Amino acid sequence: MYHRFICTLFSFLCFGLTSNAQEDSTRFFVETGGVAATSQHTPFWLRSNQFGSVPLSNPFVFVKTGAQAFIGTKPRKAQLHLQGEIIANVGRTSSVILPVASATFRHRQFEAYVGRRKEFFGLGDTLLSSGSYAWSGNALPIPKVHIGTRGFVSVPFTKDILAFHATFSHGWFGRQDSVRNYYLHQKSFHGRIGKPTWKVNFFLGLLHYVQWGGTPVHPIQGVLTDGKYPSSFKDYLYLTIAKSPEGTSYSEFETFNQIGNHLGSIDLAFSYKQSHWDVLLYHQHPYEDKSGLAFTNFPDxxxxxxxxxxxxxxxxxxxxxxxxxxxxxxxxxxxxxNPDLRNRYEPDPYFRHAQYTTDWTYNHFIIGTPFFTRYFDMNPALIAPAYVNKLTRGYYVANNSVELFHAGLEGTIGQVTRFSTRISYSNNFPEYFKDVFAKANQFSYLATFIFPWKKYGLETKATIAFDYGQLFDKNLGMMFSVKKKLF
Incomplete structure (x- = not known):
């Protein structure tokens, strides 16, 4: 059924080219390459923020192919955008991944889509960033039904001085290691002060995510309602407005806390345009409950x-x-x-949860910042044996106490050769380190060079990455790929 769906999707995308050639456009590409490193673990920056498409172990070779079609291209008319991408990885562990499969309906300033789509959420950079705090593009896209605006929409009667961008989604986690058949609730709202043509703009926003519903693989006493987690429409309304449920049918865990695993960020940004450089300053403040919303965890x-x-x-x-x-x-x-606030608020266990013990992950990849580390990715010599036993059915995120310094650079050499580089240094303080380790330092680096061959319609990419420190294996790796745009 899976392979039949992929064939049907790509046939439909290619068919869109001939259905209305004057209004429609279709693009199709094929890319192939390979990755090898001195350690069996793929270097950090080769695998991070790649939408869950790069295996955690190497060596491997891959073939990636994708297509998209636009049906209706007139600016103020309705448009249907179809996308598909499939990746086959063959190596130490082989896999077939479908990171993109979506149908998007657009009309003027609004859109709705169903399926998987590569997305970033949060005010900030998306090109060279270490990754947005709560949703970074590190994990495989979660299948969703989504409605929202296309960028910022002007508030009526403000002459575009005020604008907003809003999204609302329902997604499916499916079966993960700790819970079967649970859901994602996602919404965001961002405002802008200032016209796009002005030199100065201010931005403010809120992102809210909830893991909810489903049946635990290993039931935990005291956190269940009739053997499962609440999943009715009434429960959905409670979690949408982040209100604790009322009634005797809920477990003590849910009435004391809330239904599901809530998290997100409060975003602030300032942009300034001048003749030489466009400047963007931004901050994403994390929260898991009311304490984060009250900024009791500042300066996190x-x-x-x-x-x-x-x-x-x-x-x-x-x-x-x-x-x-x-x-x-x-x-x-x-x-x-402040001690006076401890009667009302609790500390935030970033990305971790007592019910959804695979934490804020999807298909074994952390959804938010990749600098929160899973136990499976860390040097096992660092971890206390008691935590290894706990992980037989427990928490995935072993390291959520991080201090990171990150820099990214992009440019061109001559007319055509493009390059980018990322340099990251982090201090890590996992809760379950052995006593002899107070912290683990980690340095990760990546450099990418892209060489276009316009005569042949080809693009070659060469990437080198290495890790040095205590958190991961000392590692040097390379990736090489060739991409062909067929039409």
Whole structure:
């Protein structure tokens, strides 16, 4: 059934080219390559923020193919956008992955889609970032039904001085290691002050995610309602507005807390445009409950600066197109809050949950920042044996106490050769380290060079990455790929 669906999708996408050639456009590409490293673990920056498509172990070779079709391209008319992408990885562990399979209906400033789509959420950089705090593009996209605006929409009667961007989604986690058949609730709202043509704009937003419903694989006493987690429409309304449920049919866990695993971020940003550089300053403040919303965990969060070169590339020598600098800290968690507040608030266990013990992950990849580390990815010599036993049916996220310094750079050499690099240094303080380790330092690096061959319609990519530190194996890896755009 899976292979039949893929064949049907790609046949439909290609058929869209001939159904109405004047209004429709279809694109199709094929890419093949391979990855090898000195350790069996794939280097951090080769696998992170790749939408769950890169295996955690190597060596492997891959073939990736994708297509998309646009049905209706007139600006103010309805449009249907079909996308599909499939990746086959063959190596130490082989897999076939479908990271993109979606149908999107668009009309003017609004859209709705069903399926999987590569997405980033949160105010900040998406090109060279370490990853947005709560939803970074690190995991395989979750299948969803989604409605929302297409970018920022002007508030009526404000002459575009005020604008908003909003989304609302329902998704399916399916069966994961800890819970079967549970759901995702997702919504976001961001506002903008200032016209797009102004030099200065201010942004403010809120992102809210909930894991909810489903049946636990290993039932936990005291956190169940009739052998499963609440999943009725009434329960959905409670979790949508983040209200604790009322009534005697709920477990003590749900009445004391809320239905499901809630998390998200409060986003702030400031942009400034000038003749040489476009500047974006941003902050994503994490929350898991009311304590985070009250900023009792300050200064935790992601802080970033993005500089985009406003000058065009002359094609001579080195041209820097973008620089990104970021700092992430999650060391406080609300533990330093005023004692008077402890009667009302609890510290935040970022990405971890007593019911959904595979935590904020999907198909073994962390959904949010990749600098929160799973036990399976860490140097096993660091972990206390008691925690290994706990993980036989327990928490995936072993490290959610991180201080990160990150830099990214992108540009061109000459007229056509593009390059990018990422440099990350982190201090890590997992709760379950052996006593002899107070922290683990980690340095990860990546450099990518892309060489287009326009005469043949080809694009070659060469990437080198290495890890050095205590958290991961010392590792040097390379990736090489060739991409062909067929039409």
């Amino acid at each position: 969060g992601l802080y970033g600066l993005r500089l985009k070169n406003a000058k065009a590339n002359t094609g001579r020598g080195l041209h820097i197109s973008q620089v990104t600098l970021e700092y992430l800290t999650t060391l406080d968690k609300g533990n330093s809050m």
